[in-house]
Amino acid sequence: MSDFDQMGLVVDWVDACRQGDLALLLGLYAEDAELECTCNGQRRYHGRSELEAYWQPRLSTFSSVGFGLEEIHPAPHGVDLEYSVAGALRIRATFRFSSEGKILSTVCEPARQNAHHGCLC
Numbered sequence: 542m543s544d545f546d547q548m549g550l551v552v553d554w555v556d557a558c559r560q561g562d563l564a565l566l567l568g569l570y571a572e573d574a575e576l577e578c579t580c581n582g583q584r585r586y587h588g589r590s591e592l593e594a595y596w597q598p599r600l601s602t603f604s605s606v607g608f609g610l611e612e613i614h615p616a617p618h619g620v621d622l623e624y625s626v627a628g629a630l631r632i633r634a635t636f637r638f639s640s641e642g643k644i645l646s647t648v649c650e651p652a653r654q655n656a657h658h659g660c661l662c
Contacts, residue, residue, distance in 0.1 A: 545642035551620045561604030571643035579650045623652050
């Protein structure tokens with residue numbers, strides 16, 4: 542069991558995304574963190590420079606069109622989050638953490654979309 546607040550760390554991640562704060566967001570990740578994204582084909586990003594290249598264009602979009610927390614709950618080895626972009630596109634992200642209290646890995650994928658919005662993926 543971890544001695545840090547995993548849910549709180551993911552809420553900080555959500556806040557950084559809402560604010561479009563790249564430095565704050567990257568500071569939540571471990572130096573050797575990985576992100577696997579299957580939203581537009583499967584891609585894997587490793588380390589701070591690749592995470593920065595992934596997040597920089599997305600954060601400006603999130604802050605301009607809106608970023609919403611839909612669901613958050615503990616998972617067996619971390620935290621599961623579902624968020625929306627522009628009130629329509631829903632993404633599911635799973636977070637795993639280092640023993641130092643940093644995000645070690647994130648896996649994101651399209652979530653089930655609201656029927657009246659359709660899928661924007």
